[in-house]
Amino acid sequence: MTTQVSHPSTGQTQAHIANLTMMTVKPRSLWQDAWSRLIKNKASVIGMVVIVIFTLLAIFASVIAPHNPLQINSGKGFTPPMWIPVGPNGVPADPNFIFGTDTLGRDVLSRTLYGARVSMTVGFLPTFIIIFVGTIVGLFAGYRGGRIDNLLMRITDVVYAFPDLLFFIIVMVTLRQTPIGQMMNGLFLLFSALAVVNWVGFARIVRGQVLSLKEKEFVEAARCIGATDSRIMFRHLLPNSLGPVIILTAMSIPGMIITEAVLGYLGLGLIPSTNPKDFFITSWGASMLEGQTAINAQPWLLLLPAIAVSLVVLAFTFLGDGLRDALDPRLQGTQ
Amino acid sequence: MAANEVLLNVVDLVKHFPIMKGVLIQKQVGAVHAVDGVSFDIRKGETLGLVGESGCGKSTTGRAILQLHRPTSGSVFYEGKDLVKLKGENLRKTRRRMQMIFQDPYASLNPRMTVGQIITEPMLIHDMTTQKDTQGHAERLLKLVGLNPAYTSRYPHEFSGGQRQRIGIARALALEPALIVCDEPISALDVSIQAQVVNLLEDLQAELGLTYLFIAHDLSMVRHISDRVAVMYLGIIVELTSRDELYANALHPYTQALLSAVPIPDPVIEANRKRIILVGDVPSPVNPPSGCRFRTRCPLAAEICKEKKPEFREVAPDHWVACHMV
Ligand SMILES: Nc1ncnc2c1ncn2[C@@H]1O[C@H](COP(=O)(O)OP(=O)(O)O)[C@@H](O)[C@H]1O
Ligand code: SF4
Numbered sequence: 201m202t203t204q205v206s207h208p209s210t211g212q213t214q215a216h217i218a219n220l221t222m223m224t225v226k227p228r229s230l231w232q233d234a235w236s237r238l239i240k241n242k243a244s245v246i247g248m249v250v251i252v253i254f255t256l257l258a259i260f261a262s263v264i265a266p267h268n269p270l271q272i273n274s275g276k277g278f279t280p281p282m283w284i285p286v287g288p289n290g291v292p293a294d295p296n297f298i299f300g301t302d303t304l305g306r307d308v309l310s311r312t313l314y315g316a317r318v319s320m321t322v323g324f325l326p327t328f329i330i331i332f333v334g335t336i337v338g339l340f341a342g343y344r345g346g347r348i349d350n351l352l353m354r355i356t357d358v359v360y361a362f363p364d365l366l367f368f369i370i371v372m373v374t375l376r377q378t379p380i381g382q383m384m385n386g387l388f389l390l391f392s393a394l395a396v397v398n399w400v401g402f403a404r405i406v407r408g409q410v411l412s413l414k415e416k417e418f419v420e421a422a423r424c425i426g427a428t429d430s431r432i433m434f435r436h437l438l439p440n441s442l443g444p445v446i447i448l449t450a451m452s453i454p455g456m457i458i459t460e461a462v463l464g465y466l467g468l469g470l471i472p473s474t475n476p477k478d479f480f481i482t483s484w485g486a487s488m489l490e491g492q493t494a495i496n497a498q499p500w501l502l503l504l505p506a507i508a509v510s511l512v513v514l515a516f517t518f519l520g521d522g523l524r525d526a527l528d529p530r531l532q533g534t535q
Numbered sequence: 536m537a538a539n540e541v542l543l544n545v546v547d548l549v550k551h552f553p554i555m556k557g558v559l560i561q562k563q564v565g566a567v568h569a570v571d572g573v574s575f576d577i578r579k580g581e582t583l584g585l586v587g588e589s590g591c592g593k594s595t596t597g598r599a600i601l602q603l604h605r606p607t608s609g610s611v612f613y614e615g616k617d618l619v620k621l622k623g624e625n626l627r628k629t630r631r632r633m634q635m636i637f638q639d640p641y642a643s644l645n646p647r648m649t650v651g652q653i654i655t656e657p658m659l660i661h662d663m664t665t666q667k668d669t670q671g672h673a674e675r676l677l678k679l680v681g682l683n684p685a686y687t688s689r690y691p692h693e694f695s696g697g698q699r700q701r702i703g704i705a706r707a708l709a710l711e712p713a714l715i716v717c718d719e720p721i722s723a724l725d726v727s728i729q730a731q732v733v734n735l736l737e738d739l740q741a742e743l744g745l746t747y748l749f750i751a752h753d754l755s756m757v758r759h760i761s762d763r764v765a766v767m768y769l770g771i772i773v774e775l776t777s778r779d780e781l782y783a784n785a786l787h788p789y790t791q792a793l794l795s796a797v798p799i800p801d802p803v804i805e806a807n808r809k810r811i812i813l814v815g816d817v818p819s820p821v822n823p824p825s826g827c828r829f830r831t832r833c834p835l836a837a838e839i840c841k842e843k844k845p846e847f848r849e850v851a852p853d854h855w856v857a858c859h860m861v
C-alpha cells in the first residue's frame with residue numbers, strides 16, 4: 201500500500217484512475233489466474249499434451265492398434281522393430297510390426313497401446329475415489345475437530361508407518377485367488393489397495409487447510425450471516441482447500457502408475473487376459489516381466505513399455521510442478 | 536434518536552477459552568479469561584465505542600454478543616430474548632438483526648467468490664431474495680457503500696483495502712441489521728482511507744438508523760464517532776460514560792493514562808500537561824491479578840485494591856467506574 205502525503209485531490213484522481221483501469225480489465229477469478237500461470241509453463245503444457253495423448257490412446261486402443269494384441273503369429277516371433285533390418289536371432293524385420301513382436305509373435309505396439317489402458321485407469325480411477333473420500337473426511341475432521349479428528353490422525357499415523365509396497369504385495373498375494381482378487385482381472389483389488397494407502401494423504405492435506413482457513417474472518421462472517429455448517433464447509437472451506445488437493449492429485453498419480461508397473465512386473469498386478477473381449481488385456485508392468493526374460497535377444501520388448509511408463513510419469517510430474525507453482529497457496533487471498 | 540431506549544442489554548458476560556493439554560486424552564489445565572464479567576447497554580441509534588489495549592478482550596466481547604463465540608456465562612438480551620439461550624434456527628433468525636464488520640479486509644472476504652455472491656449470500660440464506668434477483672440487490676448494495684455497481688462480477692483480490700472494507704460493510708447491510716459490531720474496521724487501513732470509511736459508516740447510520748458497537752484500540756479513533764465510550768482492561772470494563780464526559784472528566788486511572796497518551800493539537804497545552812505513563816506489561820489473562828486487575832500498573836494502587844474487586848458502579852449520572860479510589 202502506498203502512503204499519500206500529497207494534496208487530497210491526488211487521492212481522488214488515483215481512485216478515479218484505478219476505477220477506470222478496473223472497468224477496462226475483465227474480472228478474473230483466482231482459478232483463471234492460476235490457469236493462465238499454468239499455461240505459461242512449457243513443461244506443464246507438454247505434460248498435459250502427453251497425458252491427453254496417452255488417455256486417448258488408452259480409450260481408443262482397440263481402434264488404433266494395428267493388430268489384435270492377443271493374436272499369436274507363429275513363425276513371426278522375435279521380429280525386431282522396423283528400423284533394425286535383422287534381429288539378434290536372425291529374424292528379419294517386418295513392416296507390419298513397427299515395434300516388432302514378442303516371443304509368441306504378438307505385436308508389441310498393439311500390446312503396449314492396450315497396456316496404456318491399465319496405467320491410465322490406475323492413474324485416474326482410484327484417484328477420483330480417493331479425492332472424494334479423502335476430501336470429505338478431511339473437511340469434517342478439520343471443521344469439527346474432536347473425536348473424528350483424533351481418529352483420523354491415528355489412522356494416518358498407522359498408514360504412514362507401514363511400508364506401502366509391502367502392504368500392496370501382502371494384499372495382492374493373499375487375496376489374489378479370492379473372487380474379489382479376480383474382479384476386473386485383479387485390478388479391483390489393486391485399486392482398493394491403492395485407495396487404502398493414498399486417501400489419508402488427501403484427508404490430511406484438506407484437514408490442514410481447513411484448520412487454518414476456519415480461523416479466517418470470512419468463515420466467521422459466513423457464520424454471522426447465518427450460513428449453516430454444511431454451507432460453510434462446502435461453499436467456503438472446500439473451494440479454498442482445492443489448490444493443494446489438485447497439486448497432490450497430480451503428484452500422486454505417478455506413484456500409483458509406478459506401483460502398478462512394479463506389481464505387474466512382480467506378476468501381482470493385472471492378471472493378463474486371453475479373452476479379446478476384455479477391456480484390460482495386458483499392462484506395461486506385465487509386458488516388462490515378459491520382456492525381461494529375453495532381454496538380450498529382444499530388448500525392445502522391455503524398452504517400449506518402460507519408455508511409455510517413464511513418459512507418462514514424467515508428464516504427470518511436470519504437470520504437478522507447474523500446478524504447484526500456479527496454485528502457490530501463498531498467493532491465495534492476496535493480490 | 537429515541538432517548539436512551541435500550542437495544543441490547545449485556546449482563547455479566549463471561550468468555551473463558553479453555554487451555555487443553557495432552558496428546559490422546561485432553562485435559563483442561565487452565566483458561567484464558569478473555570472476557571470476565573462485563574455488563575452494559577447499547578442504546579438504539581447510538582455508537583458505543585469500546586476501547587482498550589490489544590488483547591484485552593474487545594473482539595471476544597463483540598463475538599460473544601453475536602454468539603460467534605458462545606459465552607461461558609452471562610446473558611445478552613435483544614428484544615426480550617436472551618441470545619445465549621437461543622440455539623440453531625432460532626439463533627440464526629434472531630442474529631440476522633446483528634451483523635459484524637471485521638478488522639482485516641483481506642481475510643474477511645472469501646477469495647473464491649465474486650463480490651456479487653459475497654454480498655447477496657446473506658439474503659439468499661435468509662430467503663430475502665431469489666437467485667434471479669440477486670444482481671439487482673448486489674448493485675443496490677454496492678451503490679449504498681459508494682462502490683461502482685458494475686463491480687458485481689469482480690473478485691476480492693481486484694480491490695484495495697478500503698474498497699474491500701466497503702464490500703464487507705455491504706455484506707453486513709444486506710440483512711438490514713439493527714446493530715453492527717465494527718471490530719476495528721479502520722485499524723488495518725491507510726490513514727488517508729480511514730476517514731472515508733468512518734464517514735461512510737456515519738452516513739449509513741444517519742440514513743438507516745443503525746446502532747454501532749465500535750471497537751478500537753485507542754481513544755483518538757473513537758472520539759469522532761462515538762456517543763458513549765466503554766474502556767476495557769484485561770477482560771473487564773473499567774469506565775463507561777458519554778464521550779464528552781470521558782474526555783473532559785475521566786475518573787479511572789487507566790482511562791486517564793490512555794487519555795494522556797492521546798496527543799493534543801495545541802502545542803502549549805501539549806507541552807505543559809501532566810502525563811501518566813503506564814509502566815509494565817498487561818498481565819496474562821490466564822492468571823489475572825486478584826482484586827483490581829489494573830493494580831499491577833496503577834499509580835494509585837493501595838492495599839484494598841489487592842484484596843477486593845472494585846465494583847462497577849454509577850458514580851455520577853450515566854458515568855460508571857470500577858475503582859476503589861473514585
Ligand atoms: N479462539 C481463542 N482461543 C483462545 N484464546 C483466545 C481466542 N480468541 C482470543 N483469545 C485470547 O483472548 C484474549 C482477548 O483477545 P481479543 O478479544 O482478540 O482481544 P482484542 O480484540 O481486545 O485485541 C487474548 O489473550 C487472546 O489471546
Ligand atoms: S481500584 Fe485501586 S488499583 Fe484499581 S484502578 Fe482503582 S486505585 Fe488503581
Ligand SMILES: [Mg+2]
Pocket residue numbers: 590593594595718719
Ligand atoms: Mg481484536
